[in-house]
Amino acid sequence: KAGVTQTPRYLIKTRGQQVTLSCSPISGHRSVSWYQQTPGQGLQFLFEYFSETQRNKGNFPGRFSGRQFSNSRSEMNVSTLELGDSALYLCASSEGLAGSSDTQYFGPGTRLTVL
């Protein structure tokens, strides 16, 4: 099976703009999670989507939002970009099984730079 793919791989934006990142999960996976990775804060959970519904949410401001489509592909959006939003954004997909440890498979990430 093809792995998790993320587009674009690199992005440069300026403060105040908005950005949309895309994630295509492994075929058959219904859960997609997003993480932000920065040198200062490390890997932080943003949110998880399962069957087009947000199932879990991390402690990020409302400028960060996401959605999932019927084919399980997911997008995340960041509005009114700030310099501190510069980070590697990772997407992870899993089967989304309940009641068991669900292995998450990570994509290569999208490197966002805010100038």
Add this chain to the structure above:
Amino acid sequence: AQRVTQPEKLLSVFKGAPVELKCNYSYSGSPELFWYVQYSRQRLQLLLRHISRESIKGFTADLNKGETSFHLKKPFAQEEDSAMYYCALSGRRNAGNMLTFGGGTRLMVKP
């Protein structure tokens, strides 16, 4: 609140030496713990999980609930083990997935 702590940012050992990467956690429920690894220029990938109780690439990790630890061990380090290692805890709120990661430990195995 759940928290994962990896006290060492960098661990440097010689090839053939034993390795122990420390991980401590804080979680009010019954934890599900994982070790993820990221080799140079590769994506983050699962190394092992405590429920499986398996050995992957010679690495093992035992969950110690009394000490709230999940240390990763390998008796004889190899150069190809050099990578970034992350301990993670799964909080299964709302029957979903959310991983809380530690800050990571960079393992350098010298020849």
